[in-house]
Amino acid sequence: MPVPIATNKDGHVPLIASIDVGTTSSRVILFNRQGQEVCKHQIEYSTSASKEKYTYTGKRRFSEQKELQNSSSESSLQNGHSLADDIITEEPENDTPKRERSRNQLKPIFSSVGMKIEETEYLKIEDLNIHAHGPTLRYPQPGWVECNPMSILTHVVQCFGSALNSLDSLNITRQIHGLPLYKVYCIGIANMRETTIVWSKKSGLPVCEYGIVWNDSRNASIINEEKRTTSKEMQDMLMEKTGLPLSTYFSCSKLRWFLDNVPTVKKAYDEGDLMFGTVDTWLIYHLTKGNTFVSDATNASRTGFMNLDTLDYDRELFEFWDIDMEKINLPKIVSSAEYFGDFVIPQFVEKMVPKPILHQLQEFSSQNIPIQGCLGDQSASLVGQMAYKKGAAKCTYGTGCFLLYNTGTSRLASKHGALTTIGFWFPYLKDNDHGVNKPNFALEGSVAVAGAVVQWLRDNLRLFSRAEEVxxxxxxxxxxxxxVFVPAFSGLFAPYWDADARATIMGMSQYTTASHIARAAVEGVCFQARAILKAMSSDAYEGEINDDIDLLEESNSGNYERAAFSVLAVDGGMSRSNEVMQIQADILGPCIKVRRSPVAESTALGAAIAANMAYKNEEDRILWKDLHDVKKWVFFNGYDKGEEIPEDQHQNLRVFEAEIPDEERRRHWKLWETAIQRSKGWLRDVQGEHTPVFEESREGIDDES
Incomplete structure (x- = not known):
């Protein structure tokens, strides 16, 4: 029986908009109550590795564009078609240094998304010149990864306008057929974490034309020097306060690099004009009326400046990095779900978006639609995968595996190489036994190689032509x-931490076929995920425990129930394979169910959930009254868990459980542990020297975005 369409008091079908800014693309998705994508628009970033640059060269008349779009099917609109698709073409970029061009040469200027920039009283062409040209991502030196903050902001605005334009066309069709119209009521944001941006309080423009992306390692010398000169006691103190090791990944050392190496940044700092923030802060500041200057706790916990106990900045942490808190403007640390401000088009970005979608954005800005939810991408995935309860975990299978284990309101310090971070903080939910209205913490770990081993089988061994065939x-x-295949192409990450290990394939005989090797490769990824979950369960166990105890195994026999995982929520490329997820379930055993969400965009959905939970009163919440209600609608299309749920109401939700005997599973795990021991120390043994331990890699490979 189809579920009736729910409308709001004004007769509209409510939607929540999610802005999702990843490492390689930005997207805006409009979600309904079932977690379905009603409209979506995405822009892949241009990079310095590309030979082709985007430049505006022409456009259709608006009437022609409107006619073209109105003739499109609803499904094409939902897949992200917009007017902007037809007005971006490619043209080589001028190689003349931007700073050396004359004023005449500066006109016209084109943004990185291909739109002509016009001068206004608010901003002169010269001011925007340095920010408008060039790719969104660039790699100026080995290990350096930079982003263009203005391009990212413009991409977000363009994606938003294009999604609204698609929604407008969709509503025209619905009106013709007598259906209630869709309407966006609030906005959430998910973003790549740790990426560091600095801008001027006076102008709102970046002080430096680029931001330093999370996986940039230019600050390695700073980190190495701090490790060499910092006592173990001080390093332990830093880890205790922040949950983070000394690493190139986090924002603190990136800001230190800016101050040491970019004179304009140092000058703004000395003058008190420097504003610091991660991508969430940059977006909220420019997309809200009044320029709200905040950072949500999940993002702030990745800067290295926030004390996990106080959920506020810690002066001792700034002193460690020799940064004066009085000289720098810091965003206020806030929860993941509260009112940040009403959406507005930044005035200097307004001239950088296609005119056909500009009127949509202007009309939307006049409606005072609030931005009121924000989560770092991995935390957003945790929420979007419904891993709310203590003991739940999620794993994203990208190039590597990214695991978060929800520890509830307990902040745990890992003894096995994991990080401690904020999972989410929804203060307006009702207090209950799960503590979902308090800051919830998570342990975080990573596997270096996941999808990369599938690429290796495809491209190097040519065992198949498409990744989905594995x-x-x-x-x-x-x-x-x-x-047994140990895919340690660049050493072993958590929980083994051996940079001298290398990939090995053991146990082959004349009986071995391509299928055996492919299966062993997949199992190698799944075994590593189990190893991290095993380590995290030991960290989470409330009591004394020997290091040789396997809590996942003990849980299978009825012991140590308090430490048992209940579910592993999965997303990412490899999770789409039923065969691979069944292998993962068999390796984990009967105590853990592997659950694949029906929503492919779990990260964006997490941001939408955060925005929904920002309403203080339950009756005001747009789509879901609480987290239980989210699961009820997204997973079961409105049916309660205890009801008899028709198969067609949850056909996209899939749960995998172990199917092999425990004895066989334990034998396979023993083989894996033996293979791990024999793959360790390879470089040290054959070269007679030790490879430096890659502490900088403990943050993991975040390829979800």
Missing amino acids: GPLASRVPDSGGV
């Missing part, structure tokens, strides 16, 4: 035939 190939055999 599952069917691996499932041709019931097991790996005794073969």
Whole structure:
């Protein structure tokens, strides 16, 4: 029986807009109550590695564009078609240094998304010149990754306008058929974490034309020097306060690099004009009326400046990095779900978006739609995967694996190489036994190689032509035939931490086939995920425990129930394979169910959930009254868990449980542990020297975005 369409008091079908800024693209998605994407628009970033640059060269008349779009099907609109799709073409970029061009040469200027920039009283062409040209991502030196903050902001605005334009066309169709119209009521933001941006309080423009992206390692010398000169006691103090090790990943050392190496940044700092923030702060500041200057706790916890106990800045942390808190403007640390401000188009970005969508944005800005939810991307994925309860975990299978384990309101310090971070903070929810209205913490770990091993099988060994064929190939055999594949192409990450290890394939015989190797490779990824979950469960155990105890195994036999995981929520490329996820479930055993969400965009959905929970009163919440209600609608289309749920109401939700005997599973785990020991120390043994331990890699490979 179809679920009736719910409308709001004004007769509209409510939607929540989610802005999702990743490492390689930005997108805006409009979600309904079932977590379905009603409209979506995405822009992939241009990079310095590309030979082709985007430049505006022409456009159709608006009437032609409108006619073209109105003739499009609803499904094409939902997949992100917009007017902007038809007005971006490619043209080589002028190689003349931007700073050396004359005023005449500066006109016209084109933004990185291809739109002509016009001079206004608010901002002169010369001011925007340095920010408008060039790619969104660039790699000026090995290990350096920079982003253009103005381009990211413009991409977000363009995506928003294009999604609204698609919604407008969709509403025209719905009106013709007598259906209630859609309307966006609030906005949430998810973003890549740690990326560091500095801008001027006076102008609102970046003090430096680029931001330093999370995986940039230019600050390695700063980190290495701090490790060499900082006592163990001080390093332990830093870890205790922040949950983070000394690493190139986090924002603190990136800001220190800016101050040491960019004179304009140092000058703004000395004058008290420097504003510091991560991507969430940059977006909220420019997209809200009155320029709200905040950072949500999940993002602030990745800067290295926030004390996890106080959820505020810690003067001792700034003193460690020799940064004067009185000289720098810092965003206020806030919860993940509260009112930040009403959406507005930044005045200097207004001239950088296509005119056909500009009127949509202007009309939307006049409606006072609030931005009121924000989460760092991995925390947003945790929320979007419904891993709310203590003991739940999520794993994103990208190039590597990214695991978060919800520890509830307890902040745990890992003894096994994981990080401590904020999972989410929804203060307006009702207090209950799960503490969802308090700051919830998570342990975080990573596997270096996941999807990368599938690429290796495809491109290097040529075992198949498409990545999605790995599952069917691996499932041709019931097991790996005794073969164990340790995919340590660049050493072993958590929880083994051995930079001298290298990839090995063991146990082969004349019986071994391509299917056995493919299955062993997939199992190698799944075994590493289990190893991290095993380590995290030991960190989370409330009591004394020996290091040789496997809590996941003990939980299977009825012991140590308090430390048992209940569910592993999965997303990312490899999770789309039923065969691979069944292998993961078999390796984890009966105590953990592997649950794949029906929503592909779990990160963006998490931001929408945060925005929904920002209303103080339950009756004012647009789509869901609480977190239980989210699961009820997104997973079961409005049915309660205890009801008899028709199969067609949750056909996209899939739960995988272990199907192999415990004895066989334990034997496979023993083989894996033996193979790990034999793959360790390879470089040290053959070269007679030790490879430096890659502490900078503890943050993991975040390839979800």
